[in-house]
Amino acid sequence: MGRSRTRRTGVIALLLLLGSTVAALVLYRRYHLSNGATLVGLVGGVTGLTGLWLTWAAFKADREEAAAGNLTLPAIADQLAIAVRxxxxxxxxxxxxxxxYPLPVRWAPASSTLVDDWGSLVRLATSGAGWPPAAQPVAWATGPGGLGGGDAELVGLFDQVPTGRLVVLGEPGAGKTILIVRLVLGLLAEGRRASGGPVPVLVTLASWNPREQTLYQWLEQRLAADYPGLAEPAPGGIGGSRARALLDAGLILPVLDGLDEIPDPVRGATIARINDALRPGQRVVLSSRTVDYQQAISPPGRPEIRLTGATGIELRPLDVAVVADYLRGSAGGPAGVARWDPLLAAWPPPVAQALTTPLMASLARTIYNPRPGEPVLAAGRTPAELLDPTRFPTSTAVAEHLFDAFIAAAYRPHPDRAQRCPWPAADAERWLIFLARHLEHLGTPDLAWWQLSHAQPPWQRRLLTMLVAWLVAGLAFGLVFGLVFGLVFGLINGLINGLIYGFAAGLAVGLAGRLTGGVQPPRRAIRWRAPSVARLTGGLVLTVVLTVVLTVVLPTVLLGVIVIVLPFVLPFVLVFVITGVPADLAEAASSASILRLDRAAFRSLVIVIGLVVGLAVGLPFGLAGGLGVGLGFGLAVGLAGGLAVGLGQTAWGAFVLTRVWLAARGRIPFDLMAFLADAHEKRGVLRQVGAVYQFRHIELQRRLATR
Incomplete structure (x- = not known):
């Protein structure tokens, strides 16, 4: 609906623009006007009607979209559930x-020193005071001892917790993230979630600074970034975004992954902030490494703090027989199974200790077993190499070897052309090491393309953006100015003078205002909202009235006010043709989709800023030197200014500059987004969480960063 309406708006705008031009020509012939600038004024004046109509159409469309606020909050929650699942x-x-098959994991109840007493959970859940009535308390476990089990029982276990608040603990690589992914899918399974009920949404905690934001403020930002449809206004005129409305209505079940990935000094504050935000009846899931959670709830010299009303489970190492069956089952047949026999028969203690975590077992499968479509011997390496006690005296040495061998295995040649990697394995490894160091420097696992400019030192980033602003603005101004004036004074002469003036102006743009110096968050293209539309509509009405009166009644006076009138009219024609389209709520955002939206915002800024600046600057020159002079000078200045602002005020602009600079130095590939998508979809090196990529495990990121 939104896209077709935007197309219709664009077509009608073009038709009205054409009609206004014809009307201006008729007026020109009737009044025998000879001044070119006056003709431009007539076109602009009549075009004001186009801008007025489009202003109203966009305002009405926004209201209709919000009234697709006929979408109730439960209906929005149902759409979100589809997207999350x-x-x-x-x-x-x-x-x-x-x-x-899913690698089985096991767990046991968490230590009583880490969670609330079970009696406290029952009293809280049955206290009333905002808690929903306990419909089936008989389904609750009788105590924490009933929470042991395996992942086939995970959703049932969650139902057994009276408060629905669960802490998932475990060692590095124990499978915490995979377990809560399965929990999310289990809660969203067909027939499991009631229509209009809360939606479990998994988010990683690494990007939250609890000292600056509340839990709901941060969650609102993350939900809007990961599911762009939730950034739209809430239905029913209640104010705020859909994301905030869902949070306030208790229709989001936060599944918070990776407390240990938040800096150590603020982990305790994180738990306190979560407690402050949780309302009666609010369920929540939190995952963390056991040691880090213990330190967070028992900070030295301060009172102990726990997640209120929560119990917990702690993941256990896998059974060696389970791991052996899993590795044999994915070995590609009898020949592949035979490759594992020497190792699995001996099971050296360091190897057994390392491979009894799901992470290491999955790395070993990737390194030593064939991928789908590969012959058995394509893996090259054999598991028997792990039998060498001098190379692998400890489980740590085994883990480091598996991390190091994983990248080469993920990028080894594939017999299927569609699966072949367009980048050499050595280059891919070098680029991944650079990206891992970049993330370690930022202190986050989230690889967001709009933060790539942080991979440069600040002085280098400022110098680069200043030089690029100078170059881009100078070339744009010089070429356009030179071509226009070259028609009068000769092409070579015009280009030389244009470039001289252009680079002088570009230097001023680069030095002034730091237009391209900041790191911007991604934009979602231009979209008008009611307050600004009301102001702009008033300005347009006044503009149109003045223009029509001056054109029809006092055409000679028009020349004196054209500088005031025209700059307020023409921009609206293009503004609404390029208005952003609301995102589909049933689709999760990706890095590529966010980049496309921000790139569209860049084009919008270049066009609108360029047009406004060009008209404002060009009209006085047109009045003094003629229509050709005004148009040429205005177009040159507007294009230069629009490019400079677009590069500086969009994340895409900074990303392009940084990507080209780093790729030229061999730090990343030129087509970074394609490389990241391939690393995620075909190599399994990265995972995608909402709009950002992450290394498949934080330990892989840290290992790469140290190489």
Whole structure:
């Protein structure tokens, strides 16, 4: 609906623009006007009607979109559930979580020193005071001892917790993230979630600074970034975004992954902030490494703090027999199974200790077993190499070897052309090492393209953006100015003078205002809102009235006010043709989709800023030197200014500059987005969480960063 309406608006705008031009020509012949600038004024004046109509159309469209605020909050929650389920089903398929079958994990109740007393949970859940009536308390476990089990029982276990608040603990690589992904999918399974009920949404905690934002403020930002449709206004005129409305209505079940990925000094504050935000009846899931959680809830010299009303489970190492069956089951047949026999028969203690975590077992499968479509011997390496006690005296040495061998295995040649990697393995490894160091420097696992400029030192970033602003603005101004004036004074002469003036102006742009010096968050293209539309509509009405009166009644006076009139009219024609389209709520955002939106915002800024600046600057020159002079000078200045502002005020502009600079130095590939998508979808090196990429495990990121 939104896209077709935008197309219709664009077509009608063009038709009205054509009609206004014809009307201006008729007026020109009737009044025998000879001044070119006056003709431009007539066109602009009549075009004001186009701008007025488009202003109203955009205002009305926005109201209609909000009234698709006929979409109630429960209906929005149902659409979000579809998006979340589709997102994690796709991610599970890419991670091969069910190939050859889900790797079984086990858990036991968490230590009583880490969670609230079970009696406290029951009293809280039955206290009333905002908690929903306990419909089936008989389904609750009788105590924490009933929470042991395996992942086939995870959703049932969650139902057994009276408060629905669960802490998932475990060692590095124990499978915490995979477990909560399965929990999310289980809660969203067909027939499991009631229509209009809360939606479990998995988010990583690494990007939250609890000292600056509340939990709901941060969650609102993350939801709007990961599911762009939630950035739209809430239905019913209640104010705020859909994301905030869902949070306030208790229709989001936060699944918070990776407390240990938040800096150590603020982990305790993180738990306190979560407690402050949780309302009666609010369920929540939190995951963390056991040691880090213990330190967070018992900070030295300060009172102990726990997640209010929460119990917990702690993941256990896998059974060696389970791991052996899993590795044999994905070995590609009898020949592949035979390759594992020497190792699995001996099971050296360091190897057994390392491979009894899901992470290491999955790395070993990638390194030593064939991928789908590969012959058995394509893996090259054999598991028997792990039998060498001098190379692998400890489980740490085994883990480091598996991390180091994983990248080469992920990028080894594939017999299927469609699966072949367009980048050499050595280059891919070098680029991934650079990106891992970049993330370690930022202190986050989130690889966001709009933060790539942080990979440069600040002085280098400022110098580069200043030089690019000078170059881009200078070339744009010089070429346009030179071509226009070259028609009068000769092409070579015009280009030389244009470039001289252009680079002088470009230097001023680069030095002034730091137009391209800041790191901007991604934009979602231009979209008008009611307050600004009201002001602009008033300005347009006044503009149109003045223009029509001056054109029809006092055409000679028009020349004196054209500088005031025209700059307020023409920009609106293009503004609404390029108005952003609301995102589909049933689709999760990706890095590529966010980049496309921000790139569209860049084009919008260049066009609108360029047109406004060009008209404002060009009209006085047109009045003094003629229509050709005014148009040429205005177009040159407007294009230069629009490019400079667009590069500086969009994340895409900074990303392009940084990407070219780093790629030229061999730090990243020129087509970075294609490389990241390939690393995620075909290599399994990265995973996607909402609009950002992450290394498949934080330990892989840290290992690469140290190489």
């Amino acid at each position: 589709r997102q994690w089903e796709d991610e599970a398929a890419l991670r091969r979580l069910n190939d050859p």
